Amino acid sequence: HIKGSLILTSKHFHFILKYPLTTTTTTDTTKCNGELFTYDLTKVHKLKHSFNITDITRIYKRRYFYKKLSMEVFTTDNKSYYLIFDTQVDRDDAYKIINVNMTMQQQSLDKIIKDWEQWEMSNMDMLCMLNNYSGRSFKDLTQYPVFPWVISDYVSSSKELKKYKY
Numbered sequence: 001h002i003k004g005s006l007i008l009t010s011k012h013f014h015f016i017l018k019y020p021l022t023t024t025t026t027t028d029t030t031k032c033n034g035e036l037f038t039y040d041l042t043k044v045h046k047l048k049h050s051f052n053i054t055d056i057t058r059i060y061k062r063r064y065f066y067k068k069l070s071m072e073v074f075t076t077d078n079k080s081y082y083l084i085f086d087t088q089v090d091r092d093d094a095y096k097i098i099n100v101n102m103t104m105q106q107q108s109l110d111k112i113i114k115d116w117e118q119w120e121m122s123n124m125d126m127l128c129m130l131n132n133y134s135g136r137s138f139k140d141l142t143q144y145p146v147f148p149w150v151i152s153d154y155v156s157s158s159k160e161l162k163k164y165k166y
Contacts, residue, residue, distance in 0.1 A: 003017070004016050004017040006083065006094060008053075008094060008097045008098060009053075010053070011052060011053055011054075012050055012051070012052060012053060013050065013051055013052070013053055013055075013056070013073070013098070014049070014050045015049045015050070015081075015083075051075060053098060055075045055076045055077070056073055056074070056075055056076075056098060057074050057075060057076055058073075058074040058132070059071060059072070059073050059074070059095065059098055059099060060072050060132060060133075060135070060137075061091065061092075061095055061135075062082070062135060062137055062140065062143065063135060063140070063142075063143055064084045064140060065142055066142065067088075068088045068091065069084055069085050069086070069087070069088060069091055070082060070083055070084045070085065070091060070140070071083050071085075071091055071094065071095055072132075072137050072139060073098070080137075080138075080139065082137060082139035082140065109129075109133055112126065112129050113126075127145075127147055127148075128145065131145035131146065131147075
């Protein structure tokens with residue numbers, strides 16, 4: 001896990017790594033959430049990750065070790081960010097700020113099912129979306145997605161599982 005501070009504005013999402021204090025003269029000090037951070041400005045590109053809120057395509061509240069402390073943010077470049085907060089209140093506050101400022105609305109489950117029924121979405125994409133909606137994520141092993149094992153023999157009265165490769 002990488003510790004840091006999440007700074008949300010009406011237009012931007014910033015994650016600043018909590019970095020050890022440096023002794024160089026090229027430093028900057030920032031106060032965030034009452035905590036003082038000193039950054040080596042020569043390494044600032046490694047300390048901060050930012051993108052526009054409009055780049056967020058989906059956002060889900062998640063559980064972290066079965067506690068309601070995290071959320072997962074998906075962006076237009078097909079990346080996801082799994083954020084873990086100290087409290088559920090912190091997570092919910094961040095979720096509200098991001099959700100209010102998002103320009104792109106999340107697809108409803110009805111729309112996703114309709115797209116799948118009309119062959120506009122693959123089975124794999126549909127299963128991934130269902131797992132997302134049910135709170136599962138590839139980023140948390142305790143909530144890892146579930147995928148069914150599909151058997152293609154629909155004729156036999158009994159199944160010999162040894163002949164299937166899995």
